[in-house]
Amino acid sequence: MSLLAVSALTVRTAEGRVLVDDLAFDLAAGGRLGIIGESGSGKSVTSLAVTGLLPPALTVDGSVLLDGVQIVGAPERRLVGVRGRVASVVFQEPLTALDPLMRIGRQVAEPIARHRGLRGAALRGAVADALAEVALDDARITRAYPHELSGGQRQRAAIAIALASRPRLLIADEPTTALDVTVQAQILRLLDDLVEARGMALLFISHDLAVVSAMTSDVVVMRSGVAVERGTVAGMLAAPTDPYTAELVRSARSLDDRLGRR
Amino acid sequence: MTAAIVLEPQAPARRRRHSWTLILGLVLVGAVAATALLSLVWLPYPPDDTTGGRLEEPSWQHLLGTDKLGRDLATQVMIGARIALTVGLGSVVVGALIGITIGLLAAFATPWLDDTISAGLDVVIAFPVLLLAMLIVAAQGASLVSVMVAIGLAMSAVVARLTRVLTKRVLGEQYVTAARTSGTRWPGIVARHIMPNIWPTLSVNLALQFGVAVLAEASLSYLGLGAPPPNASWGRLLQEAQGTFVTAPVGAIAPGLALIALVLGVNFVADGLRDIADPARRRSR
Numbered sequence: 001m002s003l004l005a006v007s008a009l010t011v012r013t014a015e016g017r018v019l020v021d022d023l024a025f026d027l028a029a030g031g032r033l034g035i036i037g038e039s040g041s042g043k044s045v046t047s048l049a050v051t052g053l054l055p056p057a058l059t060v061d062g063s064v065l066l067d068g069v070q071i072v073g074a075p076e077r078r079l080v081g082v083r084g085r086v087a088s089v090v091f092q093e094p095l096t097a098l099d100p101l102m103r104i105g106r107q108v109a110e111p112i113a114r115h116r117g118l119r120g121a122a123l124r125g126a127v128a129d130a131l132a133e134v135a136l137d138d139a140r141i142t143r144a145y146p147h148e149l150s151g152g153q154r155q156r157a158a159i160a161i162a163l164a165s166r167p168r169l170l171i172a173d174e175p176t177t178a179l180d181v182t183v184q185a186q187i188l189r190l191l192d193d194l195v196e197a198r199g200m201a202l203l204f205i206s207h208d209l210a211v212v213s214a215m216t217s218d219v220v221v222m223r224s225g226v227a228v229e230r231g232t233v234a235g236m237l238a239a240p241t242d243p244y245t246a247e248l249v250r251s252a253r254s255l256d257d258r259l260g261r262r
Numbered sequence: 263m264t265a266a267i268v269l270e271p272q273a274p275a276r277r278r279r280h281s282w283t284l285i286l287g288l289v290l291v292g293a294v295a296a297t298a299l300l301s302l303v304w305l306p307y308p309p310d311d312t313t314g315g316r317l318e319e320p321s322w323q324h325l326l327g328t329d330k331l332g333r334d335l336a337t338q339v340m341i342g343a344r345i346a347l348t349v350g351l352g353s354v355v356v357g358a359l360i361g362i363t364i365g366l367l368a369a370f371a372t373p374w375l376d377d378t379i380s381a382g383l384d385v386v387i388a389f390p391v392l393l394l395a396m397l398i399v400a401a402q403g404a405s406l407v408s409v410m411v412a413i414g415l416a417m418s419a420v421v422a423r424l425t426r427v428l429t430k431r432v433l434g435e436q437y438v439t440a441a442r443t444s445g446t447r448w449p450g451i452v453a454r455h456i457m458p459n460i461w462p463t464l465s466v467n468l469a470l471q472f473g474v475a476v477l478a479e480a481s482l483s484y485l486g487l488g489a490p491p492p493n494a495s496w497g498r499l500l501q502e503a504q505g506t507f508v509t510a511p512v513g514a515i516a517p518g519l520a521l522i523a524l525v526l527g528v529n530f531v532a533d534g535l536r537d538i539a540d541p542a543r544r545r546s547r
Contacts, residue, residue, distance in 0.1 A: 048439075051443050053439055053442060053443060076447075076448075080445050080447055081445075082445075083442065083443050083444065083445040084443065084444040084445030085445060087443075088443055088444055089440070089443040091436055091439075091440060093436065096435060096436040096437065097436045097437055097439075097440040098437055098440070099437045099441075099454075099455050099458075099459070100437075100459070101458045101459055101462075102454070102455070102458065110441075110444075110446070110454065111444040111445070111446075114444075114445060114446070115445070158440070161440070161444065162443075162444065164444070165444050165445060
């Protein structure tokens with residue numbers, strides 16, 4: 001059974017505008033899938049729909065089975081059991097995804113305490129381990145507030161928080177878009193290593209073809225809420241079937257050319 | 263390609279602009295609080311001692327003189343400090359407990375219930391505190407508790423509105439979504455994320471409400487809706503001194519200055535708190 005099975009997922013606003021239209025994809029345990037698309041293509045809405053976090057004003061139809069649990073229409077009680085334990089999310093902007101008034105150590109400690117039932121010294125040790133895992137060894141970081149860290153450090157902390165509950169699926173929603181290029185490469189490598197080491201499944205969402213191809217080989221291309229193409233990155237680069245994908249590939253290539261990267 | 267090194271401008275050392283108002287505020291509130299505490303263990307004269315002669319000028323025997331019944335005015339003002347602080351604190355506790363609860367409920371409610379609660383709060387805010395106090399005094403009798411409940415209820419509507427708005431803003435923040443993705447339940451989110459994040463703004467407002475409550479208590483006492491006679495409220499001292507203001511102005515000036523000192527002190531402290539309680543304001547901009 002796949003860890004995440006999305007079928008006929010449709011999301012509409014109250015005014016009837018379709019944000020995601022009849023989307024379907026499967027992700028096996030330990031597998032990786034990229035969702036690529038421009039702003040407003042429905043990729044972030046998809047990531048929220050998967051964890052049942054869409055605002056109530058949006059109507060959701062179809063089916064999202066996360067570890068066999070139906071997410072669409074599920075009561076909060078059932079969702080709480082799945083979130084964190086099965087799937088965690090790393091968001092685009094770590095500054096807004098961290099509580100500005102809570103020290104980093106406490107924010108990491110919270111999911112560890114809840115999911116692993118640790119207290120006291122054991123909890124402090126686990127927090128130190130979790131931060132060390134994302135290369136935040138400095139003890140000062142545990143006591144720091146989010147605004148005292150750099151963007152890269154914040155995203156590392158956010159990753160530590162997402163992984164603290166030991167999820168089997170990590171959803172990364174544009175995790176490096178808010179970071180500069182050198183930090184971006186470090187964060188991608190970190191994510192890649194951690195996902196590999198823990199055998200987690202990864203749903204990686206980005207607008208950047210190069211970034212997605214660094215993380216996954218299978219991708220779904222979304223445009224205006226519709227999956228226009230799916231397949232391997234290599235196949236897509238060689239022979240895009242959809243005109244939109246061809247356009248994406250062409251623009252990525254011409255950017256690379258101009259940067260002299262090829 | 264040369265790496266572009268962008269140096270973040272260092273945040274200028276924070277000017278301690280707030281410090282003198284905060285210190286002055288603490289001194290004023292501290293003086294009133296010390297007087298109130300002292301009144302519990304020592305008073306210059308027993309509160310009902312009328313042996314001082316009527317409307318005496320200030321002297322070494324009676325630092326602020328005596329009132330028209332021959333009671334020592336300094337004694338009355340000291341007791342008044344105790345009443346003012348008690349009612350101020352009590353009203354804030356009543357107002358905060360009711361207001362924060364209703365505000366949180368409204369923020370989490372369905373749109374229909376939210377609108378209903380908001381309309382109800384508007385009605386309470388429009389309702390004269392005076393009428394509310396009269397109703398409560400009529401039902402419960404004049405007492406310190408009646409005054410605190412009346413002022414606290416009126417205050418709770420303002421606190422509820424503020425709590426609702428602040429909570430809604432925090433609920434829209436991504437760190438709440440992030441906390442939910444890691445499986446935090448709503449009560450945990452309220453306790454760990456919402457309350458700490460709305461508290462800086464809320465506590466400053468509550469401090470200001472404390473000042474408003476002290477003034478409201480004086481007004482109600484002035485009108486005879488406050489605590490009954492053995493409790494010498496500043497408001498009632500003002501009322502009693504009204505007829506003799508020209509001949510013995512100290513009787514009105516002393517409680518008046520005491521009121522100003524406490525309310526001004528509280529407002530200064532609230533101002534200082536705003537700068538301290540909110541780490542977000544401490545971060546460099």
